[in-house]
Amino acid sequence: MTSDEPDREHPNGFDWSKYESEVADVADVVDLGAARARRDGTNADSHFDIPLDEEPERGGVLVDAPPADAKGRRPIIPTRLLGWQNFKATVRDIAEDALHRAGYHAVRAPWYAMQAGFWATVGLFKVVGRQLRWWWLSEQYGLRQAAADANDPATWYKLHREVKATRAWRGIVLAAETAALAIGGPVAYAMAPWWVTGLAAAGLVCGLARLGRPQDKPILRPAVVAGRYRRVNPDIILRAYYAAGLGHPDKPNQQVTFGSTMSRDASGSGSQVVIDLPYGKTWEHVLNAKGAIASGLDVSVNQVFLTRDPSSHRRHVLFVADRDPLAIPAGRTPLLDGKVRDIWTEAPFGLDERGRKVGLLLMWVSVMVGAQPRKGKTFATRLLALFAALDPYVRLIVVDGKMSPDWDKFRLVAHRMVFGTVPNSRDNDPVEHLLEVLREVKAHIQEVNDFLSSLSTVECPEGKITRELSRKYPQLAVWMLVMEEFQAYYELDSQEQNKEIAALLSYIMAVGPSAGVILLSSSQKPSGVGAGDVGRLFNRYRDNHAVRFALKCGNRVVSEAVLGGEAYSEGYDASALPSGPQYRGVGYLYGASDDTPTVRTYLADHTDAEKILTAARKHRQAAGTLSGAAIGETITRDLRDTLADVRSVFLAGENGLHWATIAARLADALPEHYADITADAISAQLRDRVPSVNVKVRGEVLRGARVSDVDTAIDRRKSA
CATH class of the missing domain: 3.40.50.300 (P-loop containing nucleotide triphosphate hydrolases)
Structure with a gap:
């Protein structure tokens, strides 16, 4: 990718509107909570993204600039403040964060007080120790020891006189400080209003606690944890594609090029760019190398999304999510409001990999899951x-x-x-x-x-x-x-x-x-x-x-x-x-x-x-x-009396019929019920009531039923 922005009309017919529509089509109402959850993973209250990789110094490479239109211009009024609904959502978001922080720290206030008291005591001893070291001028000990080692009594005596004079002077200062605290402290306590005394005591404790605690043990823990993500840039993308075997930086006509500048997607959940593979490399190659590309980008394969570009078989869009978007739940269904819905409109189904709402129009279709x-x-x-x-x-x-x-x-x-x-x-x-x-x-x-x-x-x-x-x-x-x-x-x-x-x-x-x-x-x-x-x-x-x-x-x-x-x-x-x-x-x-x-x-x-x-x-x-x-209605079943139906197909004078003949006559007489009946099927249906025997009809002997056996079964049922 070079510093010169590609022509808006790409020579290969690249349709900019397809990809810039994601930026231009901003929802009327921004779901700040969902957007923040997408941005920060499980920390739904986080506000700040901290990149793990710093952007290299490269002139003209456009990254992480969320343009609002085709010319890359950001909106004058931020989207979250544009419109009354967005403004209310923004205020609500800020208020919820403030309440969360207040509640978080209020619950832990007693523990904070205990830690502050302990570390303030440590800090007091540190202050006293520093004052004593300052008075005693202990840092001069090394100079006097060096003079003694060099057998230089003149220098040693000179240093000794200086240290005695300095200690005397600093001792007077410490005595004055002690007297001021011993006399001025009680007087100020008696004369000052209670709230001034309280503020002074709180400030003193906080100052001593800050001095006393180790640097890696803060008393106040943040209520909101900043999210972290791996930032991608052109160098990283090229590294990934070359490592995946989709090109070579030094071989002729084997370079991977960019069909657009890199930009953040409309939801701010990742970065996307159009990739042109070298001639001879195809969409199938990049599909098979998806895992290798993810490895080269140093992200999870679940963060890499590839979309085919119809203008060329070697072109596609690479979208790299800041975090694994598929591991972030879409949340409860909006149907929980219990309101009337219309089947002629889209059914809310979920969120896609970029956090956009996915609906499904059910009319005129069939759906398989x-x-x-x-x-x-x-x-x-x-x-x-x-x-x-x-x-x-x-x-x-x-x-x-x-x-x-x-x-x-x-x-x-x-x-x-x-x-x-x-x-x-x-x-x-x-x-x-x-x-x-x-x-x-x-x-x-x-x-x-x-x-x-x-x-x-x-x-x-x-x-x-x-x-x-x-x-x-x-x-x-x-x-x-x-x-x-x-x-x-x-x-x-x-x-x-x-x-x-x-x-x-x-x-x-x-x-x-x-x-x-x-x-x-x-x-x-x-x-x-x-x-x-x-x-x-x-x-x-x-x-x-x-x-x-x-x-x-x-x-x-x-x-x-x-x-x-x-x-x-x-x-x-x-x-x-x-x-x-x-x-x-x-x-x-x-x-x-x-x-x-x-x-x-x-x-x-x-x-x-x-x-x-x-x-x-x-x-x-x-x-x-x-x-x-x-x-409470039950299914109305049109029950058939199979025995009676079979008896009805026997003509006068017929003592028996083959099962195939019985099935054919049932299909002709009662097609609404027996259109697809077969000899085996009708035989199976009557097997426990009418024996299947050899029947001779017109000189042909096949398995069938005798009319006498059918009549016997009907009589037996009546007497039961």
């Missing part, structure tokens, strides 16, 4: 569902394949709830209930499309749901289907149920979003599920999610299954995300926008979720939109 267990997958999915719950016009359906207590409180608002894959205390037949739920969603999608086609182009010009239509017509309400650990429903014991669930989910995924059905899916096993048609439908369901959020994954294969194969080539590998309790809820949000931020999700624990859902239920009661399980 994938991760290892206990990395924040359920919390992230539930956070989006809580946002939908606060919109009283959204109908919620929650299906929890892992049967955890995380979703229990959604009973307050959910239209349907399904738990687990086997009968349990919360759901006596979850698989059948799920099938009915998915059929209900499918019927709703069909109804929405039919209803939209009946509306005039004046009312519905684009042929799709709008916010106004969803409020006007109840049948056009937005639905949200939550599938927690959805892979569990592709691995059931019954292959027929697996196939039907897979087919229904694939249909809902393909058609649902355009009909206002939002899907939230989460999985810790996003690959290797099912076989044959079930496996194919599982992959189609997984791959068709428009938005992906991947938290820490076990390996690259799982990461690609969650994010998609193209994400890895763009530098996003969820298996490389950091591990540890402080990184729970950290993941890549892919597909929601042109950027792929590394998001720290907001936190809503069980208590928070219950509070939000309680408020959501009140909103729905006021709007009159509670339905289904939330008001």
Whole structure:
């Protein structure tokens, strides 16, 4: 980087507006507490950043200058004082700091007093000792000893006379000081007001304590600890890239160059610069060298963020955070205020690596969340569902394949709830209930499309749901289907149920979003599920999610299954995300926008979720939109009498039929229930009541059922 600033219009077509927009787009209200927490790590009350590396003396290198516009000019009025909201926030911030300091020192005041008394006593002895050494002129001892050693009596006597005279004079001074203190002290104490005496005593004690205490043991400890960070500069960046093997400073055409001046980002949390690699080096090279670059910068790999530049395959943006931003929690969800939300607006999701708020527009999309267990997958999915719950016009359906207590409180608002894959205390037949739920969603999608086609182009010009239509017509309400650990429903014991669930989910995924059905899916096993048609439908369901959020994954294969194969080539590998309790809820949000931020999700624990859902239920009661399980309704199941249905397909005079014939006739007669029935499936359904025997029909002997056995089973059931 040279002292000459590059042209604003870079010859390679570098889009300055993309990177300077981060500086120009300053939020209307500055969150000082959050900004300070980002700046200082765990010390949320710290105000000062102390660089560990001093900036070198280099003329013309622009560093750490936070420009407010494209010309690098700072605002005349600081951002924190610009506007009434910012001014109030600044005053509040200063007041909170002052109160914190006052409280911190007030609590420790007795301990301060004890230390001051002790060190003041030490200081008093030090003062007396210094006075005595001053009187005795002890420093002359070395001169007299030198004269004696040199056998120079004249010099020795001369020094001796001088020291006696000096001691006499200084003794008189000390005597006068002692007399003044002994006489003047009591007189001043008796005549001076009490507050003067108190101030004088306090000043004396403080002065003696300062004199008496060691330099490395201050009495007052700071209430606010200054943050520390590693400052980067062009020399350090070049050192890092050359050490990573991305160029060579002395070889022709192998130098790393800069496409912009270095500057602080808008949040003040780090430094960024555009890097041009040598010709022949690519984006893939820099991705593979990320760890080596971090080592060369002498920072954690979690502080290095690389963003591809579309103008050139050898150009990218390097952002180096002052501290590890992913270890700083995003804080509690803003949904805790319990206010009504609108599904047609962005759901607050978390903060990105630079502390900017990340929102997610849920309409028209499906979202998949994938991760290892206990990395924040359920919390992230539930956070989006809580946002939908606060919109009283959204109908919620929650299906929890892992049967955890995380979703229990959604009973307050959910239209349907399904738990687990086997009968349990919360759901006596979850698989059948799920099938009915998915059929209900499918019927709703069909109804929405039919209803939209009946509306005039004046009312519905684009042929799709709008916010106004969803409020006007109840049948056009937005639905949200939550599938927690959805892979569990592709691995059931019954292959027929697996196939039907897979087919229904694939249909809902393909058609649902355009009909206002939002899907939230989460999985810790996003690959290797099912076989044959079930496996194919599982992959189609997984791959068709428009938005992906991947938290820490076990390996690259799982990461690609969650994010998609193209994400890895763009530098996003969820298996490389950091591990540890402080990184729970950290993941890549892919597909929601042109950027792929590394998001720290907001936190809503069980208590928070219950509070939000309680408020959501009140909103729905006021709007009159509670339905289904939330008001005690059970799923209406269309139960079929399989024995009677099988008996109905026997024609007069037929003593037996092959299972394949029975299945075909059921599919023709009752397609709404038996469209996909097979010979094996119908045989399995009747196995415990109707024996499967060899039946001869038109000279062909195959396994089937006799009409007499079917009639016997029906009679036995009636008499039971």
